[in-house]
């Protein structure tokens with residue numbers, strides 16, 4: 001695993017709000033990530049008992065729903081699959097995220113498998129951090145391609161530099177690709193950048209960088225395993241998002257989100 005970004009990669013990330021790290025996983029590691037992710041997703045989809053409360057929102061009951069055809073989306077697989085837990089708690093992932101973000105510590109917000117199905121719908125332009133239970137200009141997500149991601153099957157696209165002017169109000173991910181531009185008409189001037197990449201590549205983005213993905217025009221899935229990270233010290237903003245109901249009920253706005261069972265600290269700068 002290539003978890004120590006170069007000076008150029010760090011500078012690119014800070015300037016543009018995303019970076020592509022080629023050859024992140026070795027071929028053997030990629031094989032392992034694929035098998036763990038496939039197994040964890042299959043297990044999750046087979047068991048309603050394993051499904052966290054917030055996953056009902058994904059409408060997986062209705063395969064014809066629009067959003068179900070954007071992704072098969074499985075959140076917090078580390079909570080229900082031991083192999084995934086081991087992959088996600090790897091401190092090297094925290095070091096990579098923390099080094100790019102320039103923060104002192106990294107906690108897991110949530111992991112998430114995102115499988116765009118064959119002939120799947122596009123992922124509308126959106127921001128991630130406004131959904132979450134903390135606001136931070138230094139949140140960062142890791143997106144690992146488990147298949148080659150191409151212009152044909154729905155690779156990621158970014159609006160470079162949008163993290164610098166993003167706010168925390170949310171449009172949500174709806175059907176319309178362009179809804180985000182109602183909130184940010186000035187971003188229509190930014191030239192979008194596509195990030196096609198080989199399987200085993202890591203793409204990282206700031207939680208406030210605008211991004212989306214095209215439709216999958218192919219007859220094969222476009223699989224990715226991702227994890228969203230919260231800088232250590234981030235505080236509760238009043239939104240529940242994926243917080244368990246009892247923990248959510250115990251929080252006041254401004255409380256530090258530092259429960260290691262819910263948001264494991266996977267790396268601290270030494």
Ligand SMILES: O=C(O)CCC(=O)C(=O)O
Nearest residue numbers: 114123128143213224226
């Ligand atoms: O995989 C995709 O199409 C979108 C990924 C995404 O929105 C994310 O990782 O935050």
Ligand SMILES: [Fe+2]
Nearest residue numbers: 126127128211
């Ligand atoms: Fe996203």
